[in-house]
Amino acid sequence: MSISGCFTGGWRLVRGLLFVALGPAAALAQAGRISGTVTDSVKAPMAGAHVGVVGTRHGATTDAGGRFTISGVDAGTYEVRVQRIGEQARSVTGVVVRPGEDTRVEVTLTRATVSLAGVVVSASRRAEKITDAPATITSITTDVIDNAVGNNFAGLLKEVKGLDFIQTGMTSVAINARGFNSSFNNRMLMTEDGRVSILPENGLPVGTLTATPKVDISGIEVLVGPGSALYGPDASNGVLALTTKDPRAFQGATLEVTGGNRNYRDIQGRYAKMFGNFGVKVAGEYQKAKDWENFLYYNAAGTIVPSTTPGSVSDPRRP
Numbered sequence: 001m002s003i004s005g006c007f008t009g010g011w012r013l014v015r016g017l018l019f020v021a022l023g024p025a026a027a028l029a030q031a032g033r034i035s036g037t038v039t040d041s042v043k044a045p046m047a048g049a050h051v052g053v054v055g056t057r058h059g060a061t062t063d064a065g066g067r068f069t070i071s072g073v074d075a076g077t078y079e080v081r082v083q084r085i086g087e088q089a090r091s092v093t094g095v096v097v098r099p100g101e102d103t104r105v106e107v108t109l110t111r112a113t114v115s116l117a118g119v120v121v122s123a124s125r126r127a128e129k130i131t132d133a134p135a136t137i138t139s140i141t142t143d144v145i146d147n148a149v150g151n152n153f154a155g156l157l158k159e160v161k162g163l164d165f166i167q168t169g170m171t172s173v174a175i176n177a178r179g180f181n182s183s184f185n186n187r188m189l190m191t192e193d194g195r196v197s198i199l200p201e202n203g204l205p206v207g208t209l210t211a212t213p214k215v216d217i218s219g220i221e222v223l224v225g226p227g228s229a230l231y232g233p234d235a236s237n238g239v240l241a242l243t244t245k246d247p248r249a250f251q252g253a254t255l256e257v258t259g260g261n262r263n264y265r266d267i268q269g270r271y272a273k274m275f276g277n278f279g280v281k282v283a284g285e286y287q288k289a290k291d292w293e294n295f296l297y298y299n300a301a302g303t304i305v306p307s308t309t310p311g312s313v314s315d316p317r318r319p
Contacts, residue, residue, distance in 0.1 A: 030074070030075065030099050030100075031071075031072050031073055031074050031075065031097075031099065031100075032073055032074075032075060032097040032098050032099055032100060032101050032102065032103060033069060033070060033071050033072075033073065033097075033101075033102045033103065034051075034053065034058075034069075034070040034073055034078075034080060034095065034097060034102075034103050034105060035067070035068060035069040035070070035102055035103070035104060035105070036067075036068065036104050036105035036106050036107065037062075037065070037066045037067050037068070037106055037107075038051065038062045038066045038068065038082055038084075038107045038108075038109065039066055039106075039107075039108050039109075040087070040108070040109055040110075040111075041108065041109075041110050041111065043108070044066075045062075045064070045065045045066030045067075046062060046066045046084065046087075046109060047062055047063060047064045047065075047066060048061060048062065048084060049061070049062045049066070049068075049082055049083065049084040049087070049109065050082070050083055050084065051068045051070065051080060051081075051082050051107075052080070052081050052082075053070060053073060053078050053079075053080055054078065054079040054080070054081050054091070055078070055079070056073070056078070058070050058072065058073050073097045074097070075097055075098055075099050076096075076097055077094060077095065077096050077097075078095045078097060079091055079092065079093045079094075079095065080092045080095050080105055080107075082107045082109065084109060086111065086112060087109040087110065087111060087112055088109060088110045088111070088112040089109075089112075090107055090108075090109055092105055092107060136161055136162050136223070136224050137221060137222070137223050138160045138161055138163075138221070138222045139219065139220070139221050140153075140156050140219065140220040140221075140222075141219060142218045142219060142245075144156065145214065145217055145218070145219070145220065146215075148214070150214075150258065151171065151214065151258045151266035151268070151285075151287060152171065152208045152213075152214050153208075153214050153217055153220060153242070154171075154173040154207065154208050156220065157173070157175055157220075157222065157240075160222045160224075161224075162177055162224040163175055163176070163177050163222060163224060163238070164176040164177070169291050169292065170262060170264060170289045170290075170291045170292070171208055171287065171289060171291075172207075172208060173207060173208060174207070175188060175205075175207075175238075175240070176188070176237065177224040177237050177238035184204070185204070185237060186198075186202060186203035186204050186205075186234075187234070187235075187236050187237035187238075188205050188235075188237045188238050188239075188240060189205070189231055189232070189234045189235035189237075189238070189239045189240070190205035190206055190207065190239075190240045190241075190242070191239070191240070191241045191242065192206075192210065192212060192241075192242045192243075192244065193242070193243060193244055194241075196234075197210065197242075198234075203234070205240060210242070212242065212244055212283065213268040213269075213270065213283055213284065213285040214256070214268060215254045215256050215268045215269070215270045215283065216244050216245050216270050216281075216283040217242055217243070217244060217245070218243050218244060218245040218246070218249075218250065219242075219243040220240070220241070220242055220243070221239075221240075221241040221243075222238065222239070222240055222241075223238055223239040223241070224237075224238040245270070245272070245281075246279075247272035247273065247274060247279035247280065247281040248274060248279055250272055251272050251273055251274060252271075252272065252273075253269070253270070253271045254268075254269065254270045254271075255267075255268070255269050256268045256269075262289055262290045262291070263288070263289060263290045264288070264289040264290075265286075265287070265288050265289070266285065266286070266287045266288075267285065267286045267287075268283075268284070268285045269283065269284055269285075270282070270283040270284075271283075
Protein backbone atom coordinates (compact mmCIF):
# COMPACT_ATOMS: atom_id res chain seq x y z
CA MET A 1 0.00 0.00 0.00
CA SER A 2 1.37 3.47 -1.00
CA ILE A 3 1.89 6.31 1.49
CA SER A 4 -0.24 8.69 -0.59
CA GLY A 5 -3.17 6.30 -0.56
CA CYS A 6 -2.82 5.94 3.18
CA PHE A 7 -2.93 9.74 3.70
CA THR A 8 -5.93 10.05 1.35
CA GLY A 9 -7.94 7.52 3.36
CA GLY A 10 -6.90 9.19 6.60
CA TRP A 11 -8.10 12.64 5.49
CA ARG A 12 -11.47 11.16 4.52
CA LEU A 13 -11.81 9.69 7.98
CA VAL A 14 -10.86 12.99 9.61
CA ARG A 15 -13.36 14.92 7.48
CA GLY A 16 -16.10 12.43 8.42
CA LEU A 17 -15.37 12.78 12.11
CA LEU A 18 -15.37 16.57 11.87
CA PHE A 19 -18.74 16.51 10.08
CA VAL A 20 -20.24 14.29 12.77
CA ALA A 21 -18.81 16.48 15.54
CA LEU A 22 -19.65 19.85 14.04
CA GLY A 23 -23.01 18.89 12.48
CA PRO A 24 -25.13 19.31 15.67
CA ALA A 25 -23.33 22.56 16.50
CA ALA A 26 -24.12 23.92 13.07
CA ALA A 27 -27.75 22.84 13.45
CA LEU A 28 -28.00 24.52 16.86
CA ALA A 29 -26.56 27.67 15.33
CA GLN A 30 -29.58 27.74 13.00
CA ALA A 31 -32.03 27.22 15.94
CA GLY A 32 -33.21 29.46 18.74
CA ARG A 33 -34.58 29.25 22.26
CA ILE A 34 -37.90 30.04 23.96
CA SER A 35 -37.70 31.00 27.61
CA GLY A 36 -39.80 32.87 30.13
CA THR A 37 -41.81 32.56 33.33
CA VAL A 38 -45.28 31.30 34.30
CA THR A 39 -47.18 33.02 37.12
CA ASP A 40 -50.64 32.78 38.69
CA SER A 41 -53.33 35.44 38.96
CA VAL A 42 -51.46 37.22 41.80
CA LYS A 43 -48.15 37.14 39.88
CA ALA A 44 -46.65 34.42 42.09
CA PRO A 45 -44.28 31.93 40.35
CA MET A 46 -46.01 28.72 39.34
CA ALA A 47 -43.96 25.51 39.45
CA GLY A 48 -44.84 22.29 37.63
CA ALA A 49 -46.54 23.91 34.63
CA HIS A 50 -45.97 22.22 31.28
CA VAL A 51 -44.90 24.47 28.41
CA GLY A 52 -45.03 22.99 24.93
CA VAL A 53 -44.44 24.21 21.38
CA VAL A 54 -47.53 23.18 19.39
CA GLY A 55 -46.73 21.03 16.37
CA THR A 56 -43.31 19.95 17.69
CA ARG A 57 -41.86 17.68 20.34
CA HIS A 58 -40.19 20.54 22.17
CA GLY A 59 -41.34 21.28 25.69
CA ALA A 60 -40.29 22.00 29.26
CA THR A 61 -41.59 22.13 32.84
CA THR A 62 -41.29 25.22 35.01
CA ASP A 63 -39.05 25.11 38.07
CA ALA A 64 -39.74 26.42 41.58
CA GLY A 65 -39.35 29.98 40.33
CA GLY A 66 -41.80 29.47 37.46
CA ARG A 67 -38.96 29.66 34.87
CA PHE A 68 -38.60 27.49 31.75
CA THR A 69 -36.23 27.19 28.77
CA ILE A 70 -36.86 25.31 25.50
CA SER A 71 -33.73 24.92 23.37
CA GLY A 72 -33.18 23.68 19.81
CA VAL A 73 -36.32 25.23 18.29
CA ASP A 74 -36.04 25.78 14.54
CA ALA A 75 -36.47 29.31 13.28
CA GLY A 76 -40.09 30.16 12.57
CA THR A 77 -43.37 31.29 14.09
CA TYR A 78 -45.01 29.02 16.68
CA GLU A 79 -47.83 28.69 19.18
CA VAL A 80 -46.80 28.06 22.79
CA ARG A 81 -49.30 26.28 25.06
CA VAL A 82 -49.06 26.34 28.86
CA GLN A 83 -51.16 24.08 31.09
CA ARG A 84 -51.29 22.87 34.67
CA ILE A 85 -53.79 20.84 36.68
CA GLY A 86 -56.27 23.14 38.38
CA GLU A 87 -55.48 26.06 36.06
CA GLN A 88 -57.05 27.28 32.84
CA ALA A 89 -54.79 26.33 29.91
CA ARG A 90 -53.53 29.24 27.84
CA SER A 91 -51.98 29.51 24.38
CA VAL A 92 -49.68 32.27 23.12
CA THR A 93 -49.66 32.64 19.35
CA GLY A 94 -47.25 34.45 17.05
CA VAL A 95 -44.09 33.50 18.96
CA VAL A 96 -41.21 34.24 16.55
CA VAL A 97 -37.99 32.24 16.96
CA ARG A 98 -34.83 33.53 15.24
CA PRO A 99 -31.54 31.64 14.78
CA GLY A 100 -29.26 31.98 17.77
CA GLU A 101 -31.64 34.26 19.67
CA ASP A 102 -33.68 33.87 22.86
CA THR A 103 -37.41 34.62 22.59
CA ARG A 104 -39.11 35.57 25.88
CA VAL A 105 -42.66 34.51 26.71
CA GLU A 106 -44.48 35.57 29.89
CA VAL A 107 -47.69 33.67 30.72
CA THR A 108 -50.24 34.14 33.52
CA LEU A 109 -52.64 31.29 34.35
CA THR A 110 -55.98 31.59 36.14
CA ARG A 111 -57.83 29.10 38.31
CA ALA A 112 -60.14 26.61 36.60
CA THR A 113 -63.15 24.88 38.14
CA VAL A 114 -62.69 21.11 38.28
CA SER A 115 -65.83 18.96 38.64
CA LEU A 116 -65.38 15.60 40.32
CA ALA A 117 -67.81 12.72 40.56
CA GLY A 118 -69.86 12.31 43.75
CA VAL A 119 -68.42 10.17 46.53
CA VAL A 120 -70.72 8.26 48.87
CA VAL A 121 -69.34 6.65 52.04
CA SER A 122 -71.42 4.01 53.85
CA ALA A 123 -70.38 2.74 57.29
CA SER A 124 -70.78 -0.78 58.62
CA ARG A 125 -70.61 -2.26 62.09
CA ARG A 126 -67.97 -4.77 60.99
CA ALA A 127 -65.45 -5.17 58.18
CA GLU A 128 -67.00 -6.69 55.07
CA LYS A 129 -66.51 -6.88 51.34
CA ILE A 130 -68.33 -4.46 49.08
CA THR A 131 -69.96 -7.39 47.25
CA ASP A 132 -71.41 -8.63 50.54
CA ALA A 133 -73.35 -5.39 51.13
CA PRO A 134 -74.55 -4.17 47.74
CA ALA A 135 -76.38 -0.87 47.61
CA THR A 136 -77.72 1.32 44.83
CA ILE A 137 -77.52 5.03 45.63
CA THR A 138 -79.07 7.65 43.37
CA SER A 139 -78.14 11.28 43.94
CA ILE A 140 -80.25 14.15 42.55
CA THR A 141 -78.39 17.46 42.49
CA THR A 142 -79.56 21.05 42.93
CA ASP A 143 -79.52 21.83 39.20
CA VAL A 144 -81.87 18.93 38.44
CA ILE A 145 -84.26 19.88 41.25
CA ASP A 146 -84.43 23.56 40.27
CA ASN A 147 -85.20 22.68 36.62
CA ALA A 148 -87.82 20.04 37.46
CA VAL A 149 -91.40 20.55 36.31
CA GLY A 150 -94.05 20.39 39.01
CA ASN A 151 -94.72 21.63 42.49
CA ASN A 152 -92.73 19.11 44.55
CA PHE A 153 -89.73 16.80 44.38
CA ALA A 154 -91.80 13.61 44.03
CA GLY A 155 -91.76 13.62 40.23
CA LEU A 156 -87.97 13.26 40.25
CA LEU A 157 -88.28 9.88 41.96
CA LYS A 158 -89.79 8.34 38.80
CA GLU A 159 -86.32 7.95 37.27
CA VAL A 160 -84.61 6.46 40.33
CA LYS A 161 -83.22 2.98 39.69
CA GLY A 162 -84.88 0.17 41.64
CA LEU A 163 -87.76 2.33 42.87
CA ASP A 164 -91.48 1.84 42.19
CA PHE A 165 -93.47 5.05 41.90
CA ILE A 166 -97.22 5.08 42.73
CA GLN A 167 -99.42 8.14 42.13
CA THR A 168 -102.23 8.14 44.71
CA GLY A 169 -103.71 11.59 44.06
CA MET A 170 -103.15 14.97 42.48
CA THR A 171 -100.22 15.68 44.76
CA SER A 172 -99.87 12.44 46.76
CA VAL A 173 -97.37 9.73 45.81
CA ALA A 174 -95.97 6.57 47.32
CA ILE A 175 -92.69 4.77 46.65
CA ASN A 176 -91.59 1.18 47.09
CA ALA A 177 -88.18 -0.42 46.61
CA ARG A 178 -88.33 -4.05 47.72
CA GLY A 179 -91.09 -6.62 47.81
CA PHE A 180 -94.62 -6.19 46.45
CA ASN A 181 -95.78 -2.84 45.16
CA SER A 182 -97.78 -1.02 47.81
CA SER A 183 -99.33 2.45 48.07
CA PHE A 184 -99.21 2.16 51.89
CA ASN A 185 -95.54 1.54 52.54
CA ASN A 186 -94.19 2.39 56.00
CA ARG A 187 -90.92 0.50 55.48
CA MET A 188 -89.29 3.42 53.63
CA LEU A 189 -87.32 5.69 55.95
CA MET A 190 -87.29 9.41 55.13
CA THR A 191 -84.90 11.95 56.61
CA GLU A 192 -84.53 15.72 56.25
CA ASP A 193 -81.08 17.11 57.05
CA GLY A 194 -80.32 13.92 58.98
CA ARG A 195 -83.54 14.00 61.08
CA VAL A 196 -86.18 11.29 60.80
CA SER A 197 -89.25 12.57 58.96
CA ILE A 198 -92.24 10.24 59.27
CA LEU A 199 -95.92 10.54 60.20
CA PRO A 200 -96.23 9.42 63.84
CA GLU A 201 -99.72 7.89 63.55
CA ASN A 202 -98.88 5.35 60.82
CA GLY A 203 -95.11 5.38 60.29
CA LEU A 204 -95.40 6.52 56.69
CA PRO A 205 -92.74 8.83 55.30
CA VAL A 206 -93.86 12.46 55.23
CA GLY A 207 -93.17 12.61 51.49
CA THR A 208 -94.93 15.46 49.73
CA LEU A 209 -96.57 16.51 53.01
CA THR A 210 -93.24 17.93 54.15
CA ALA A 211 -93.23 21.58 55.14
CA THR A 212 -90.10 22.11 53.02
CA PRO A 213 -91.01 23.38 49.53
CA LYS A 214 -89.14 22.17 46.46
CA VAL A 215 -87.38 25.52 46.02
CA ASP A 216 -85.63 24.97 49.38
CA ILE A 217 -84.26 21.47 48.60
CA SER A 218 -80.63 21.30 47.54
CA GLY A 219 -80.22 17.54 47.11
CA ILE A 220 -81.96 14.16 47.24
CA GLU A 221 -80.36 10.76 47.85
CA VAL A 222 -82.22 7.46 47.50
CA LEU A 223 -80.68 4.27 48.90
CA VAL A 224 -82.17 0.90 48.00
CA GLY A 225 -80.93 -2.63 48.52
CA PRO A 226 -79.67 -4.52 51.58
CA GLY A 227 -77.38 -1.62 52.51
CA SER A 228 -80.39 0.39 53.65
CA ALA A 229 -80.79 -1.97 56.64
CA LEU A 230 -77.79 -0.23 58.22
CA TYR A 231 -80.15 2.66 59.01
CA GLY A 232 -82.28 0.45 61.27
CA PRO A 233 -85.43 -1.70 61.08
CA ASP A 234 -87.55 1.18 59.78
CA ALA A 235 -85.38 1.33 56.63
CA SER A 236 -85.73 -2.27 55.46
CA ASN A 237 -87.28 -1.02 52.21
CA GLY A 238 -84.94 1.90 51.54
CA VAL A 239 -83.94 5.41 52.56
CA LEU A 240 -85.03 8.75 51.11
CA ALA A 241 -82.78 11.58 52.33
CA LEU A 242 -83.51 15.26 51.66
CA THR A 243 -81.03 18.10 52.16
CA THR A 244 -82.27 21.67 52.43
CA LYS A 245 -80.46 24.73 51.10
CA ASP A 246 -78.00 26.40 53.43
CA PRO A 247 -78.51 30.19 53.55
CA ARG A 248 -74.72 30.64 53.40
CA ALA A 249 -74.50 28.88 50.03
CA PHE A 250 -77.89 29.80 48.54
CA GLN A 251 -78.71 33.45 49.10
CA GLY A 252 -81.34 35.60 47.42
CA ALA A 253 -85.03 35.29 46.56
CA THR A 254 -86.78 32.53 44.58
CA LEU A 255 -90.40 32.43 43.43
CA GLU A 256 -92.05 29.59 41.52
CA VAL A 257 -95.65 29.51 40.25
CA THR A 258 -97.27 26.35 38.81
CA GLY A 259 -100.75 25.73 37.41
CA GLY A 260 -102.69 22.96 35.68
CA ASN A 261 -106.01 21.26 35.14
CA ARG A 262 -108.51 20.41 37.89
CA ASN A 263 -108.02 23.92 39.28
CA TYR A 264 -104.49 23.08 40.33
CA ARG A 265 -102.33 25.98 41.53
CA ASP A 266 -99.12 26.15 43.50
CA ILE A 267 -96.96 29.07 44.65
CA GLN A 268 -93.59 28.57 46.33
CA GLY A 269 -91.17 31.18 47.64
CA ARG A 270 -87.85 31.34 49.42
CA TYR A 271 -85.62 34.13 50.70
CA ALA A 272 -82.20 33.81 52.35
CA LYS A 273 -79.61 36.37 53.44
CA MET A 274 -76.47 36.46 55.57
CA PHE A 275 -75.84 39.12 58.22
CA GLY A 276 -72.21 38.63 59.17
CA ASN A 277 -71.98 35.19 60.79
CA PHE A 278 -75.77 34.84 61.06
CA GLY A 279 -78.09 33.63 58.34
CA VAL A 280 -81.83 34.04 57.84
CA LYS A 281 -83.99 31.81 55.64
CA VAL A 282 -87.75 31.96 55.04
CA ALA A 283 -89.60 29.50 52.80
CA GLY A 284 -93.27 28.80 52.23
CA GLU A 285 -95.80 27.26 49.85
CA TYR A 286 -99.49 27.60 48.98
CA GLN A 287 -101.18 24.75 47.11
CA LYS A 288 -104.76 24.07 46.02
CA ALA A 289 -106.37 21.53 43.68
CA LYS A 290 -109.63 19.68 43.06
CA ASP A 291 -108.60 16.10 43.65
CA TRP A 292 -110.37 12.98 42.34
CA GLU A 293 -113.37 11.62 44.23
CA ASN A 294 -114.58 8.06 44.55
CA PHE A 295 -118.35 7.60 43.98
CA LEU A 296 -119.94 4.33 45.10
CA TYR A 297 -123.44 2.92 44.32
CA TYR A 298 -124.86 1.25 47.41
CA ASN A 299 -128.32 0.22 46.14
CA ALA A 300 -130.26 -0.36 42.96
CA ALA A 301 -132.11 2.96 43.34
CA GLY A 302 -128.96 4.75 42.26
CA THR A 303 -128.15 6.66 45.42
CA ILE A 304 -124.65 8.06 45.11
CA VAL A 305 -122.61 8.36 48.24
CA PRO A 306 -119.30 10.18 47.68
CA SER A 307 -116.31 8.67 49.37
CA THR A 308 -113.55 10.66 50.97
CA THR A 309 -110.88 8.40 49.50
CA PRO A 310 -109.24 10.11 46.48
CA GLY A 311 -107.43 8.51 43.64
CA SER A 312 -109.91 6.11 42.02
CA VAL A 313 -113.46 5.88 40.65
CA SER A 314 -115.60 2.73 41.12
CA ASP A 315 -117.63 1.16 38.35
CA PRO A 316 -121.07 2.93 38.33
CA ARG A 317 -122.72 -0.26 37.06
CA ARG A 318 -121.72 -2.13 40.19
CA PRO A 319 -124.72 -2.68 42.53
